Amino acid sequence: MPVDLAELVEPTHSALVLQEVQRGVVGEPSVLPALAEEATAVGVVENCARLAAVARNVGVPVIHCTAETRVDGRGANHNARLFAGIAKAPVALTPGSDAVQPPAEIGVDDRDLVLARCHGVGPMTGTQLDPILRNLGVTTIVGVGVSVNIGLTNLVLDGVNRGFQVVVPRDAVAGVPREYADAMLDNTLSLLATLTTTDEVVGIWEAG
Numbered sequence: 351m352p353v354d355l356a357e358l359v360e361p362t363h364s365a366l367v368l369q370e371v372q373r374g375v376v377g378e379p380s381v382l383p384a385l386a387e388e389a390t391a392v393g394v395v396e397n398c399a400r401l402a403a404v405a406r407n408v409g410v411p412v413i414h415c416t417a418e419t420r421v422d423g424r425g426a427n428h429n430a431r432l433f434a435g436i437a438k439a440p441v442a443l444t445p446g447s448d449a450v451q452p453p454a455e456i457g458v459d460d461r462d463l464v465l466a467r468c469h470g471v472g473p474m475t476g477t478q479l480d481p482i483l484r485n486l487g488v489t490t491i492v493g494v495g496v497s498v499n500i501g502l503t504n505l506v507l508d509g510v511n512r513g514f515q516v517v518v519p520r521d522a523v524a525g526v527p528r529e530y531a532d533a534m535l536d537n538t539l540s541l542l543a544t545l546t547t548t549d550e551v552v553g554i555w556e557a558g
């Protein structure tokens with residue numbers, strides 16, 4: 351049966367979830383410079399900004415899921431190479447710092463929700479994302495951000511495992527290298543989520 355994208359992303363039961371779309375990840379300097387460079391190249395911030403602006407206009411909740419780490423690292427993960435690499439980065443994801451804020455193009459509206467986590471690789475772990483979505487009556491997550499390698503894919507898997515529909519605008523996500531991200535989208539995420547584009551979602555929301 352063909353997927354009805356307009357029904358899936360209908361504003362009354364959808365939410366835009368931005369995974370680690372924050373200055374210290376997709377900006378400069380970044381804890382993951384290669385990922386930030388790729389995100390810039392494919393226009394992740396610009397497309398997320400378009401989606402967020404239209405979402406706010408039509409009443410779709412905008413939820414920023416950010417990552418942060420205390421200066422002393424207390425309570426953070428140290429059990430994977432990813433965390434060791436981030437610990438050596440030239441920027442720290444310190445709570446309250448510029449590095450944990452969404453890029454200026456996206457900003458944080460008074461209606462937005464910001465859910466920070468201090469451990470793990472995905473926003474369903476260690477935040478209140480799941481119950482907040484349910485309390486908002488959300489059944490479809492429009493997931494954007496980084497990375498297709500780990501975090502964004504974790505969001506998709508956790509969302510599906512919890513019974514949510516997941517929609518991924520593929521031009522609002524990034525991973526490295528690009529060929530790998532494309533392969534993940536085509537061969538893994540396409541089996542779990544509905545892949546689309548920013549233009550398609552924006553067009554549906556703007557059409558009412």
